[in-house]
Every structure is written in structure tokens, then in C-alpha cells.
Amino acid sequence: MRYNGGLELTYGKLPAHIAEAVDYANQALAKQSVQIEQTSEKNHTKVLHAFQEANISTYHLTGTTGYGLGDAGRDNLDRIIASIMGTESGMLRHQFVSGTHAISSVLYGLLRPGDHFISVSGTPYDTLQQVIGIKGNQAGTLIDLGINFDILPLAEDNSIQIKQLDSLVKPETKLFILQRSQGYEWRNSLSIKQIEDFVKVAKAKYPYIDIFIDNCYGELVEEKEPGDIGADIMAGSLIKNLGGTLAPTGGYIAGREDLVAKAANRFTAPGIGRDVGATLDNLRLLYQGLFFSPLTVCEAIKGAVFSAAFWKKLGFEVHPQPEDERTDIIQAIKLNSQARMISFCQGLQKGSPIDAHVLPVPSEMPGYVDEVIMAGGTFIQGATSEFSADGPLREPYAVYMQGAISHIYVKNANILAALNLMDNNLL
Template identity: 45%
Template sequence: MEMNYSWLADYPTELQEKIKQVEAQVAEQYAKIDDQILFNQKRVLALFREHHVSEADLVGSTGYGCDDMGRDKLDAIYAGYFKTEDALVRPQFVSGTHAIATALYGVLKPGETLHYLTGMPYDTIQQVIGIAGDNSGTMQELGMGFSYTPLLENGKVDYEQAKKDLSADPTIKVIALQRSRGYETRASYTVAELKEMIDFIREIIPEAIIFVDNCYGEFSEASEPSWFGADLMAGSLFKNAGAGIAKTGGYIVGKKDLVEKAATRLTIPGVGKNEGATYPFMRDFYQGFFMAAHTTGQAIKGMIFTSALLESVGMDVSPKWDAPRTDVVQAVVFNDPKPMIDFCGVIQNNSPLNAFVNPIPSPMDGYEDEVIMASGSFTEGSTIELSSDGPIRPPYCLYIQGGLTVEHVKIAIASAVNQTFYQ
């Protein structure tokens, strides 16, 4: 069937031809993503059927939230999808970072050490640990240690150095793996690479708790890190797992005793998972999780298009359009703040909300540098919706992510390329 390119009419002829070439170039990648969507969707549907999800489960609870059957059933569905013993899915998590911090605070005690195998964690986690900012209640203030193994120049784990680091410190209790790149130019780690890391840790410190920061990664592949021995994992509901439908919340999945410790940290001892009202969030949480496979696939298709088009105009992109995808993030290096800021502004101007706003670099809670951000989304900070952001520091890398529909991504990115490179 011949493609209709009438949507390109406003662009220069040269850009129109580039986009047509890109569309043909990425078609095979799109087909692979479609197969992945079907596989993940089938698993989610089977879990909804297995747990007899009904209208009553969508109502939610009030007050203490005792005996919330819909909440318990959703926990079971998450545990089933991630192949873990238990799950904690709650609107009380304010962000992915909050879910991560809750999990870590839950399993670490004073005198025990958190070690990052995947290099220095990103800015907001640094604030939680206490190695950045000047905050109270950090891990270091509470007597918890922190260490990390620097990555190799190619962004991969330095296993030789890591073996030395892990063997030398008997206080290491939790070893963390960060799936997505954060504000780094290194590639995000595929599930296969995370499995290799998990196997390595088991050989060095078998009793260590292996934690995975799964933000941006859910449904991006046909498997998850928890399938291969991760003990604990966390993420946000207003990223992939909520499909742009969930308005807040986060999740923790893993071994039952560890999830319970995290739940106690979120609430109080003696309560754990048993309380916490869910009204009016349950309908969104269920529908979001049901839609997550499709919506994440749409975002990945959009990022494949973004990578191919930007590479065609000479930009340094990561990952490449035909590289394996393990999250919904596309990095673009500008090496100059002005085009980075301008490009980000065009994405904002092609958003469904606040398209009239021009973003400017500004301080942001949890970050040391000023950050430029385009996010005209229906849910604030929803990075499964199309957005772009990055710290104003060399190499001036913009991180583009999300997209509820591939069509929106194509329009926004084509407009940004047009105004940045053809005007």
C-alpha cells in the first residue's frame, strides 16, 4: 500500500525526502516492535483473566484502605507480570525516585552499604544518598554507606574492578543496577546485559540483595530483569507502566520479605501493605497497566524514528535507530547549549498542552545543574508522554522520551528538525 505523505506538505522538499527514506528504513524495526507488543499484551490479558478482574476492583478504597481487594489483586497482577513473589503498587509513591528510595531504605540498615555496579547513579538518587545537595534524612546521614564501580570508557560495567570492589567491602548489603542511562551518554542496559550483571554478582556475593532501578524500561522488551534473579525492583506508574493514564504512583516488586520491608518503610511497622487508600486511582492503574504494552511500543517506535531522522541530518544519537531498545529514551548530543535549547523549545511548541510556552533553563529539585525541559503532557512529569529534557552542561545532551502515539512523535520531531536545521 502506498504511503500518504500529505502531512509533510509544510516542510522543505529535502526534509520530505529524508523523512520518506527514514520511514522505509525503520519499517522492519517497527514490525519487530509490533511482535513484542503482542507478546507482552497477551501476558497482561492472561493475568487479568486469571485474577478475575471486575468492575468492583476499580472502585478503590477510602480512609485506612483496609481490605482493599482491588489493590491486593493489582499487586498480584504486577507480581505475575514481573515473575516475582510479591508487589507493592501504590498511589502514595510520588515518583519513581520515591519508590526506589523506599525500597532501598527498607532493606538497608545503618552500617550497611549500597553499591552501584552501573557507575554513579543519576542526580535525584545522589540527593537521596547524600552525595549531592544539602538535604536532611539522607542515607549517609542515617549511617548507610555508599560506593560505586566507575564504568569503562565505553559505558559498560568494569567487571575486573567490580570484583575487587565487591570483595573488599564486607559491609555491602545491596547492589544496585540502573537500567536506563539517566543523564549520561552511555547506552541503557538491555535485559540480557542486566542478567549478566546479576549472574556476576551471585558469584561474588551470593547473599547480596540485587536491586534494579527499572524506570523507563517496563514493557520495552519481551522480558524483565526480575525474571533473571533480581531480588527487588522499582519504577514509576506515570512512566511506562501507567501508559499515560495513571496520574501518580509507583511500584516495587520482588521477594516477599523485601517487599514487606519496603511497605513498612512506606507506611509504618505493623501496617505494611495492609493500609493505604486507593480512591480514585484504581481504574487508571488497571487500565494503564492493560495499555502499557501498546503505549510503550508506540513510544519506542517514535524513538526509532527520532534516532533515524536525527542521524540523517548529522546528529550524534544513542541508541542508533537499529540498535536493541530497552527503554523509551533517545539521547541526542548537541555539543552546544543553544541548538539544544531551541530544539527542546520546538518539542514544547508541538505539545498538546502549553504549546504556547517557551521553555528556559531553570533550577530543578534534585538536580545540581539547570535543566531545560519540554513537557506539554496531560500528567505532569509523565515521561511516557512525549517530552525532552537535559542538564545544561557539556556535552549538552538532550534526552527525548516517550510518546503516547508514534504519530505525535513524528510530527514534533519533524518540526524540530525543520526549524533547527532547515530554517
Template identity: 45%
Template sequence: MKEHFNIDEKLILLSQEVLEELKEEFAEIEKIEEYNQYKIIKAMAKNELSDYCLLESTGYGYNDIGREAVEKIFSYVFKSEDALVRPQIISGTHALSLCLFGILRPGDELLSVTGEPYDTLKNVIEGEGLGSLKDYNIKFSKIELKHGKADFESIKNSINEKTKMVLIQRSRGYSLRPSLSISEIEELIGFIKGLNKEIICMVDNCYGEFVEEKEPIEVGADLCAGSLIKNPGGGIVPTGGYIVGKKNLIELCSYRLFAPGIGKNCGPSIIPNRIILQGLFYAPMVVSEAKKGALFTAKMFESLGFEVFPKKEEKRSDIVTALLLKNKEILIEFCRGLQKVGPVDSHVTPEPWDMPGYDHQVIMAGGSFIQGASIELSADAPIREPYAVYVQGGLSFYHVKLGILCALQNLINKKLIKLP
């Protein structure tokens, strides 16, 4: 590391001390990886996956048995009645939009019980003249978390006869609030269903898949959605998204993706089904590497006096670590240092830019094999106070370790931080 990337000896020694402290936590991560790996192997065996299911299809995609196998396997893994897993779903935001527009109707209300939705979902919900939920007279309200926990009293007072769907965002998004554990999601859904069992509970599962042994459908969620260029794609799926949940709701979402009355019956596998299934097979291992990297990132920055979310000792329910840098220059130079070890575009210098779907300029770093794949090592941040950067992903722990050390070395070289 010192020879190829010119990392200060003191920084390397600090990283070795940190790794010694993380041995027990790494062992716990590996136990969850093992459990989830067996679960996926069982899903593929149970559904009799064959080599002729691994090809792509063309045109309308009628009678695509490989696509059907993919969705049966996802249903088994996520313990759902049905699944919609398609390359035509381009992002997590797209998958969530299909759920919202597929199910909600004019006069209905959507209630977010985890506060402000992720930035790219705001225009979907409340954008002016964009074909948003607001344009279709679908109401929206939100309840902020209280001390990082669900505010049950406010939820009880806010649910009314118009409330058709509750949105639960598992990960922190661009905020410093904690991600929700599966046990917290279970408690929250149980409370909501106790008030009105007809309310549809939808979980934004982005960044959370295979971080724990259970998934949201197993604890009562009606719908759960995410992206295949995050955790469940294992770092090799080039595009796509998934929705899992109750069969009647999945059908409505499929009508929104394709056309009413056609839905799941069409849609060619424009990438080989092999890639989606092999990515799913790799996912527990890759998520494990990313979790180890997230712990290392948190502990390294804590050692240097920075505030991090979550802290090393706190339970994790996603692969994101927020670093509170409190300084615009430090934030930008952190991203530039991380970019230097990207396997792709390491020569590029990240700059803040007006990214579609965001209210503030955003700076991003990563150099991933798949554009925007945040299961690969990446960092991004809105250019706004308190200047927090969100680090996620890592196909290999050693890549995360190197990336963090190079980012810190860049800050040292720029005289923005000092080693103790």
C-alpha cells in the same frame, strides 16, 4: 503536516525516507508488543479480575480487594513474589528511596555497578543534612561502566562484607552511557550472586518496562522499582509507583512507605484501581509507539549528521534517545520547537530553571496531560556540556514524528542547522 504546522517539504521527504528504512525494526517492535499484551491479559484472567475490584477506597484502606488485585496482577506480570503498587508513591525516585531506606541499615554499604546514579537519586544517597543514606551512616560506592559494559573485575574487587545491596540502573539517565539489556542485567546479577548470594540486587527499571519480553525479576533481581507515570501506566495513570520482588523485601519497603508493623495492610486507593489496571493494559501498545518514535528520532538526527545514543541499529532496552547537540542554543531551541506540538501548553516557551533535585539548570519540553509524565512525548536536558537532550515517550508515534519535525523546523528557522 505542511498545512497545519508549516513543515518544510524537504524535511517531510527526509522523514518519509527514514520511515522506509525502519519497516523491519517496526515489525520487531510490534512482536514484542504482542507478547507483552498477551502476558498482561493472562495476568488479569489468572487473578480473576472483576469489576468490583476497579473502585477506589477511603480512610485507612483496610480490606481493599481492588488494591490487592492490582498487586497480584503486577506480581504475575513481573514474575515476582510480591508487589507494592500505590498512588502514594509519587515518582520513580520515591519508589527507589523506599527500597533503599526500607532495607539498608547503618553500617551497610550500597554499591552502584552502573556508575553515577540518576541526578535526583544523588541527594537521597549522599545529600548533606537531608536525611540521606549518608546521614544514617550507610556507605556508598560506585563503579563506572567500562566501554559501556559492566566492569566485572572492579565489581569483584569492590564487594566486601559490608556490601548489602547493589544498584543497577537500567536506563541511561542524564548520561551518554548505554542502557542495559535484560541479557546484560542477567549476566551482571549472576556474577554478583556468584560472589555473594546474600547481596540484594535492585534494578531501577524506569523507562525499561515492556521494552523487551522479560523484566529484571525474571533474570534474578531481588527488587525492581519504577513509576506509573512512565511505561507501566500506559499514559493514563495520574500518579503512583511500584516495587516488585521478594516478599520479605516488599514488606520492609511497605513499612517505610506507611509505618512499621502496618505496611501493606493499609493505604487507600485514592485513585480508582481501574485507572491503574487499564493503564497497565495499555502499556505494551504505548511503549511500542514510544519505541517507534525513539527509532525515528535517532535516524532523523543521524541523517542530519548528529551523534545519537543509541544508534538506529543498536539494541534498545529503554525508550530514551539521547541527542548530542554540543551547543546550548541548539539544545534550547530544540526543546522550544518540540513544545509547540504539546497537546497541553503548546503556547508556552520552555526556559532553563533550577529544578529541585538537580545540580544544573534543566530545560524541559512536552506539554503532557499528566504533569511530568515521561511516557508522553517529552524532552529534557541539563544545561551543561556536552549539551545532550534526552527525548522519551510518545503515546502515539505520529505525535513523536510531528514533534521531531517541528523541533527540526524550529532549528532551521533559527538558522541553527541546514538541511542537506
């Protein structure tokens, strides 16, 4: 069945089983919308207060060139991100090229040759595996520099196995790292409550070991951030949650003052740290995107709930379930075949505002070992805050959806993905 993408709000002309899935998903979303909006309202108020406390004026929206000396707009963004994340210090920069770049700045800033660190949430995300040196053959990895690393897998119930830490902690252990999001794994993401429970025990038992949170995809989903519950430092991307779909690029680091300073020295150079760096014409979009971000995160969660219910009704395994509490914006759908995964992404692309006519195909991507396919007709290249679906071409052939400028066009795109599967006899 060929479909031109001009969906009516009633979806009256859809095949019966897809129309039933839409109705089911709308009902599932309606049950959760009030709670989602309440959390968004609290977070939006928090962001508003952070702006007001920093006394932001129009001149803060005007950037600098050259060295960027005395850039009040940049410095106040740092204060705002620290306030929102519940930390004493922060840095938000458009020069971060990705979340992995921001996370790497922390790791290289805090760790020295001979040090040891532990991922206590299982195997890190694909791109970080190459930074550490456990995949790929890159020069300058942490392992290449003599920094040692261990993995503590999550338990079968997705809990952090803190009782097993004693077998991994060494005198030279300096850092615990936790990945809040599920990444490309079929598991629950870590909730703030889980992180808080870990922080309490770890700080009591290992007070000399700092705790670092990869906060990508988790910002403003819950009412608290890792800084509010005692984590030492965190990092993330601005083309994910906190960019509000407007930030053209960038990332952030927030945490304890001394740790942020070390990461900043790695990001630029010792003696330069956070005091230099032109903001050019980016400040207004960074400020405005950050202010919008609680609203776009709200839309992303609504889109994720709809997507989970829609594909579950069509017979696919989804994670999280539609009714599950959310701690990030990612929704995973298990497609179980390469052909179905490619067809899904190609159908989803048809619902995009940009490049709806383009056919996504699997390809190599920097930082990934497996080929990746990505559907994402975004205004900002690769902005998963806007709405996209991607995944590595490997078992179980799952796609990971995230983001939304509007949850309404997420619905549209999901329907077009289902119709494309049906056209190819895969649904």
C-alpha cells in the same frame, strides 16, 4: 521559516533537507516495526494473562477512602505487578510521588546504618545522587544516616566490570544496585541479557548480597523483566512505562516477599506495610493504564527509532542508533550548545497536544543540581510516558526524548523542533 504545525501526512511543503530526513526516518522505522510489534504482542499477552489470573472484576476498579482497609482492588494490583515483573511479591501505589520515591523506599527499607552498597552501573541518576548524599546538601540522606556507598563505573564497552567488584565488596556490603536506563548519561542502557549475566555471576560469588534494579523506562521494552532473570527487587514510576499514559501518578516495587515487605514498611510504617492506604478514585486509571502499557511502550519505541534516524540524517549524533536493539524508551540527541538545546525543546513543545503555545525555559527542579529544560505538553504533569524531551543544561547539551501516546505525533514534534532550529539559524 514560520510554520503553524498543521503538518500534512505527505510533508510535501517541508524544506528539502527536512523532508529527506523524514523519508529516511520512515524507512528506518519500517525496517524495525515488525520486531517492535512482535515484542509488544508478547508483552500485551503477558499483561492480559496477569489480569485474568487475578480474576479482576468491575468492583476491583472502585476505590476506598480513609484507611483503605480490605481494598481488594489495591491488593490485586499488587498481584498483577508481581506477575508482570516475574517476582513473588509487589506493591503498586498512587501515593508514590515519583520513581525516585519508590527507589528510595527500597534503599531505606533494606539498608541500615553501617551497611554498604554499590552502584555497579556507574554513577546513579541525578535525583538519586541527592538521596544517597553524593550531591547537594540535604538532610537525611543515606550517607547522613551512616550508610556507605561506592560506584563501579561501566567499562568503555558499556559492560559491567564484575571482575573489579572484589576491590569494592566489604563484609558489610548488603546491596548491588543497577540502573537499567542511561539516565542523563551518554551511554548504552543495560539490556536484560547484561543484567542476567551479572545476576548469575553475582549470585554465585556473593549469594548474601541482594540485587536491586532501577527499572525506570525499561519495563515491557524487552520480553523479560529483571524478576524473570533472578534480580531480587526492582522499582519504577507509573508516569513512565507502566502507567500506559493514563495513571495520574504513582510507582511500584516488585521483588522477593521479604524485601518488598521491608520497603513497604519504609513507605508507610512498620506494622502497616501494604495493608493500609486508600486508593480513592485512582484504581480504574491504574488498572487501565497498566493494561494499555505494552501498547504505549510500543508507540514510544517506534517514536524513538524515528527520532534517532531523523536527527542522524540531519547531522546530529544520536544514541542509540536507529538500528540498535532497545532496552528502554529513551532516545538521546547531542546538540552541543545551550542555544540549540533550548531552541530544540521550544520547537518540540509546539507539537504537543497540551500547552503547544507555551515556551519552555530552563529552570531549577527539585532533585537536580543543574538547571533543566523540559518540553512536554502532557495531559499528566511530567508524564514521560506521553512524550517529552528534557535534559540538564550542561555539556554535551544533550536532550533525552521518551514516551509516546502515538508515534505519529512524535514525528510531528520532531519536525517542528527541526523547523524551529532552522528559524533560529541553528540547523
